[in-house]
Amino acid sequence: MGLFDKLKSGLEKTRQQLSARTMDVIRVFSKVDEALFEELEEVLIMSDVGFETSSEIIERLRQKAREEKIQDGEALRLALKEIIADIMGTDEEFSLSSPAVVLVIGVNGVGKTTSIGKLAAHYKSQGKKVIVAAADTFRAAAIDQLQIWADRVGVDIIKQQEGSDPASVVFDAINAARAREADVLICDTAGRLHNKKNLMDELAKINKIIDREMPNAQKEVFLVLDATTGQNALSQAKSFSQAADITGIILTKLDGTAKGGIVIAIKREQDIPVRFIGVGEQVDDLQPFSAQDYVEALF
Numbered sequence: 527m528g529l530f531d532k533l534k535s536g537l538e539k540t541r542q543q544l545s546a547r548t549m550d551v552i553r554v555f556s557k558v559d560e561a562l563f564e565e566l567e568e569v570l571i572m573s574d575v576g577f578e579t580s581s582e583i584i585e586r587l588r589q590k591a592r593e594e595k596i597q598d599g600e601a602l603r604l605a606l607k608e609i610i611a612d613i614m615g616t617d618e619e620f621s622l623s624s625p626a627v628v629l630v631i632g633v634n635g636v637g638k639t640t641s642i643g644k645l646a647a648h649y650k651s652q653g654k655k656v657i658v659a660a661a662d663t664f665r666a667a668a669i670d671q672l673q674i675w676a677d678r679v680g681v682d683i684i685k686q687q688e689g690s691d692p693a694s695v696v697f698d699a700i701n702a703a704r705a706r707e708a709d710v711l712i713c714d715t716a717g718r719l720h721n722k723k724n725l726m727d728e729l730a731k732i733n734k735i736i737d738r739e740m741p742n743a744q745k746e747v748f749l750v751l752d753a754t755t756g757q758n759a760l761s762q763a764k765s766f767s768q769a770a771d772i773t774g775i776i777l778t779k780l781d782g783t784a785k786g787g788i789v790i791a792i793k794r795e796q797d798i799p800v801r802f803i804g805v806g807e808q809v810d811d812l813q814p815f816s817a818q819d820y821v822e823a824l825f
C-alpha cells in the first residue's frame with residue numbers, strides 16, 4: 527500500500543464521521559440555510575474538531591456561501607473542504623540535520639516507545655545512523671520494550687538499570703552518539719514523570735547536558751498525543767507546552783478512531799506543527815504529516 531492509501535485507510539473512521547456525515551446532512555437539507563449550518567457545526571464538534579475551531583469554520587462557511595451564493599450541496603461540501611484546507615495551511619518540509627537529538631515526551635500509554643521504534647526505522651531508511659536511549663527508567667519493562675524495537679529495527683540502544691537517573695542515560699547516549707558518529711539520537715522518557723514541575727526540572731537537566739555535550743545538535747522535543755483521546759489530547763498539548771518548548775507533535779492511533787478531526791483543532795488552537803502521525807502498530811505505520819494529504823484523505 528502506498529503512503530496515501532495507508533493514510534486514507536487509517537482515516538477511514540474519521541472520514542465516516544466527518545465527511546460522510548457532512549454529506550448525509552447536506553443531502554437531507556434541501557436548501558442552504560441556518561438549520562443546515564447548525565447541523566454541520568454539530569458534525570464537526572462530534573468529530574473532535576473542537577468548539578472554537580468548529581464555530582470558526584462554520585462562520586467562514588456561512589460567509590462564503592453568502593458571498594458566492596452557494597445553493598447546492600456539492601458546492602457547499604467543496605467550500606467546507608477549502609476552508610479546512612486553508613486552516614491546515616501549506617506543508618512545510620521537515621528534516622533533521624546531523625547531529626540531532628530528539629526527546630520524546632507525553633503521558634502514559636500514548637505511544638511514545640512505539641513511535642520511537644518507528645521513527646528509528648524511518649530515519650534509518652534514509653541512511654542515517656540512529657541511536658535510541660532508554661531514558662524511561664521507571665520500569666524494567668519499558669527498557670525491554672525499547673530494546674525489542676531496537677533489535678527489530680537494527681539500531682543501537684543505550685540503557686542503564688531500572689531506576690537510574692534519566693539524565694545520566696541521556697549523558698551516556700550523547701557520548702555514544704558522538705563516539706559512533708550517529709546522526710540521530712532519540713530519547714524515550716517516562717510518562718509518569720510528567721507533572722509540570724517534574725517535567726520542567728527533568729527537561730532542564732537534560733537540555734543542559736545536550737547543550738554542554740553536543741552544542742551544535744539540532745534539538746527537537748516531540749510531544750506524543752493519542753488521537754483516540756480527542757479533546758483530552760488538545761488539553762495535553764496546552765499544558766505540556768506551558769512546561770516545555772515542544773517543537774513538534776506526533777499524533778498516534780489515528781487508525782481506528784473517529785476523532786481524527788482533532789488534527790484540525792491542534793493546528794488552529796496550538797501553534798505546534800504535527801510532524802508525524804501513527805496509523806497502526808507496525809513499524810512502517812508512522813508517516814510524516816502532510817496537512818494537504820490529510821485534507822485530501824478526509825474528503
Ligand SMILES: Nc1nc2c(ncn2[C@@H]2O[C@H](COP(=O)(O)OP(=O)(O)OP(=O)(O)O)[C@@H](O)[C@H]2O)c(=O)[nH]1
Nearest residue numbers: 634635636637638639640717778779804805806807
Ligand atoms: N493502533 C495503533 N496503536 C498504536 C499506535 N501507536 C502506539 N500504539 C499502541 O499503543 C500502545 C502503547 O504504546 P507505547 O509505545 O507502549 O506507549 P508509551 O507512551 O511508551 O507508554 P508508557 O511507556 O507506558 O508511558 C501499544 O500497544 C502500541 O502498540 C498507532 O499509531 N496505532
Ligand SMILES: [Mg+2]
Nearest residue numbers: 638639662668
Ligand atoms: Mg514507553
